[in-house]
Amino acid sequence: MSDDLAVAAGQDALMEAPVFGIPVKKLTMWFFIISDTLTFGAFLFSYGYTRISSSNWGAPFESGTIINGVIMSVVLVTSGLTMLAAVAAAKNDNKPRALRWLGVTMALGALFAILHLREWFKMIGEGWRLFQNPTGGAQQFGAAFFSITGLHMAHVIVGIIVIGVIAMGFRSGRFDSNHVETTGLYWHFVDVVWMFVFPLMYLMNAR
Amino acid sequence: MSAITAKREPGMGFYIAVWIGLLVIVGVEVALTYQHPSAKTLLFSLLCLAFLEAAIAALYLMHLKFEDPKLFWYLIPITLFLLAIMDYLWPDAYRILSLGALK
Numbered sequence: 001m002s003d004d005l006a007v008a009a010g011q012d013a014l015m016e017a018p019v020f021g022i023p024v025k026k027l028t029m030w031f032f033i034i035s036d037t038l039t040f041g042a043f044l045f046s047y048g049y050t051r052i053s054s055s056n057w058g059a060p061f062e063s064g065t066i067i068n069g070v071i072m073s074v075v076l077v078t079s080g081l082t083m084l085a086a087v088a089a090a091k092n093d094n095k096p097r098a099l100r101w102l103g104v105t106m107a108l109g110a111l112f113a114i115l116h117l118r119e120w121f122k123m124i125g126e127g128w129r130l131f132q133n134p135t136g137g138a139q140q141f142g143a144a145f146f147s148i149t150g151l152h153m154a155h156v157i158v159g160i161i162v163i164g165v166i167a168m169g170f171r172s173g174r175f176d177s178n179h180v181e182t183t184g185l186y187w188h189f190v191d192v193v194w195m196f197v198f199p200l201m202y203l204m205n206a207r
Numbered sequence: 208m209s210a211i212t213a214k215r216e217p218g219m220g221f222y223i224a225v226w227i228g229l230l231v232i233v234g235v236e237v238a239l240t241y242q243h244p245s246a247k248t249l250l251f252s253l254l255c256l257a258f259l260e261a262a263i264a265a266l267y268l269m270h271l272k273f274e275d276p277k278l279f280w281y282l283i284p285i286t287l288f289l290l291a292i293m294d295y296l297w298p299d300a301y302r303i304l305s306l307g308a309l310k
Binding site for chain 2: 021027037038041042045048050055074078080081085088191192196200
């Protein structure tokens with residue numbers, strides 16, 4: 001009987017209204033963002049716990065590292081603005097403009113990752129490892145720093161790839177402005193995480 | 208996005224102002240750090256500024272302010288609660304410190 005009703009009333013009769021008035025993809029992305037927020041929250045909490053319980057944590061970051069961190073922050077925040085521009089253009093059906101701003105966002109994300117990797121290689125060259133601290137301070141510093149910033153950097157790199165895939169799909173017509181907006185949500189989340197990582201991992205450990 | 212929320216959304220000029228505001232907050236954080244306050248004061252100040260930045264980003268960059276209010280109330284309070292209850296272990300961290308166990 002249910003099959004006959006579906007045929008008679010049309011498939012739409014069995015579809016519920018969108019929850020909170022937004023597409024399911026967007027709501028799913030929000031759920032992912034919340035779960036990832038808790039993941040990063042747990043990482044940052046465990047870093048704080050380890051730091052407080054260590055008597056010799058130290059403050060190894062010189063001004064050069066902080067300046068690099070500030071530049072990375074400016075780059076990432078600016079990429080949030082360019083992503084907004086891309087979403088606005090996509091919603092206005094301005095495909096060339098949207099693709100241009102998506103490209104700029106990807107470039108800024110790549111610049112962030114390059115600056116970050118440069119910082120990593122510099123620290124590794126100085127003797128920093130997961131459980132090795134060349135300054136003689138707490139050995140857990142390396143593990144905390146590399147794991148938290150590494151997880152964030154992985155999110156940035158995945159985000160760059162996803163933006164590229166969405167941009168190509170949007171250009172071909174496979175994806176629409178809702179896909180661009182949902183990707184924008186993820187990218188802004190990556191930005192928000194850095195707003196906690198930079199002060200807690202860099203500024204709290206500044207000399 | 209519904210037609211109602213689409214009408215309320217501001218233009219790029221507003222978002223540029225938000226961008227500048229976020230950069231100003233980053234600058235304040237760095238300036239505060241080099242005042243060399245106590246670790247507790249610095250941590251409290253940086254966390255407050257970080258939450259302010261996150262709130263601005265969530266409400267405006269992620270458009271939460273322009274969505275159905277139920278979405279905000281469904282997602283955010285429980286997330287903040289879960290983040291807050293992670294803090295129950297801080298006294299244990301100070302206990303470990305007093306033992307001198309982690310060097």
